[in-house]
Amino acid sequence: MASFLAELLGLEISNAPEAAVQLALEDDPDLCDEGYELMSGSGGVLIRANGPAGLFRGVQTLRQLLPASGRLPAEVPGVRIRDVPRFAWRGLMLDVARHFFGVGDVKRVVDLAAFYKLNILHLHLTDDQGWRLAISSWPDLAAVGGLTAVGGGRGGFYTAADYAEIVDYAASRFITVVPEIDVPGHTNAALVAYPELTCDGQAPQVATGTEVGFSSLCPDKPITQRFIEEVFGELAAMTPGPYLHLGGDEAMSTPPDKYGPFVERVQQVIHGAGKRPVGWQEVATARLVPGAVVQYWNSDAGPDQVVAAVRKGARLIMSPADRVYLDMKYDVATGLGLDWAGELDVPDAYGWDPAEIASGIAEPDVLGIEAALWTETVATVSEIEYMVLPRLPAMAEVAWSQRATRDWAGFRTRLAAHAPRWAAMGAAYHRSPALPWP
Numbered sequence: 001m002a003s004f005l006a007e008l009l010g011l012e013i014s015n016a017p018e019a020a021v022q023l024a025l026e027d028d029p030d031l032c033d034e035g036y037e038l039m040s041g042s043g044g045v046l047i048r049a050n051g052p053a054g055l056f057r058g059v060q061t062l063r064q065l066l067p068a069s070g071r072l073p074a075e076v077p078g079v080r081i082r083d084v085p086r087f088a089w090r091g092l093m094l095d096v097a098r099h100f101f102g103v104g105d106v107k108r109v110v111d112l113a114a115f116y117k118l119n120i121l122h123l124h125l126t127d128d129q130g131w132r133l134a135i136s137s138w139p140d141l142a143a144v145g146g147l148t149a150v151g152g153g154r155g156g157f158y159t160a161a162d163y164a165e166i167v168d169y170a171a172s173r174f175i176t177v178v179p180e181i182d183v184p185g186h187t188n189a190a191l192v193a194y195p196e197l198t199c200d201g202q203a204p205q206v207a208t209g210t211e212v213g214f215s216s217l218c219p220d221k222p223i224t225q226r227f228i229e230e231v232f233g234e235l236a237a238m239t240p241g242p243y244l245h246l247g248g249d250e251a252m253s254t255p256p257d258k259y260g261p262f263v264e265r266v267q268q269v270i271h272g273a274g275k276r277p278v279g280w281q282e283v284a285t286a287r288l289v290p291g292a293v294v295q296y297w298n299s300d301a302g303p304d305q306v307v308a309a310v311r312k313g314a315r316l317i318m319s320p321a322d323r324v325y326l327d328m329k330y331d332v333a334t335g336l337g338l339d340w341a342g343e344l345d346v347p348d349a350y351g352w353d354p355a356e357i358a359s360g361i362a363e364p365d366v367l368g369i370e371a372a373l374w375t376e377t378v379a380t381v382s383e384i385e386y387m388v389l390p391r392l393p394a395m396a397e398v399a400w401s402q403r404a405t406r407d408w409a410g411f412r413t414r415l416a417a418h419a420p421r422w423a424a425m426g427a428a429y430h431r432s433p434a435l436p437w438p
């Protein structure tokens, strides 16, 4: 922590009382795991927390109090802040399947997420257009399935060492990686690599377009069960975090009567490996294992599905597409992005409440919220930045701050003032007309 700050700010930090920035661990139950207290005055800056995660979150607030250049010496406003997050799950999903992003790109995204106090990086590792993680028991998943991408580009995949590097980097920012292997649909790249996973045993055409819903593992084949056990088994062994995401969305090519039993078997495998399964809202139509987490994404079937999920004992992650799908266009003129959930400008990303997505859902049912960046149209890290800035900080405030403290009039001014920070980071961003840019 101290070395992170020292490197970032070029200043000396320690637990010594005379340090310019003093970090202190204390027992303050009200601050929970990630809360912190930050006091600054003529004597310097003191950040207190129960543990390193809280200190780290407090350090992000300190960074935001410093000038955009981020370097000291500088004056910090005199403040006394006590701050605790509203939601435990504050995530960003990055789709590395439609387009592949290397370890360095992912680290840049992690740094942005950390700056806004997110604590989950959900990696959508597999889809029709590419398989992005080396699995040693099924080597062609990456070696063959990793060669493709939307638009016919080069693809790529993470080795086990690459994946560990991402996980460790995220952990150093108190961010947990939640890996997703999407089954039974969104599996064309796997089926190209291993045609025996299809019902007719024939290899499908490589997919480089953006349509969805056309692929499925053959749910009842014994080899499919072996695939699930070995792939999720390796994934569990590679992943220190408690969650594995099984996808489960848009399985339009899986026979409806086979979908539920299949999703139950995958959950059992994950549960048996000592992890908690996460699935997109469609999995709520199946039985759910204890500890399962369900991710809301669209308003068609979503409200009924998340109510069903809660009745089955699951907790929810809210990712309403019209609020947090950062692959949606800002407005009709945005060159990148999709628009199936409408245009999504900063006021839309800010002006909603996670506890009001469906009637029958109450705040304790909501584990948290997650923004999603699908990458059908996004191919470079600056395109990622352009899509997430300035909407990601809006989502992050919805995730962190109590509802009563949120107000658009104040937020838009605070947010616009971050433009010089993004410029200093070399990050691209969208100059939304909704904000009073400096």
Ligand code: TNX
Residues within 6 Å of the ligand: 212, 249, 250, 280, 297, 325, 327, 338, 374, 375, 376
């Ligand atoms: C829906 S959200 C999908 C993705 C697409 C995305 C594009 C979800 C669970 N499935 O496969 O990439 O829309 O916005």
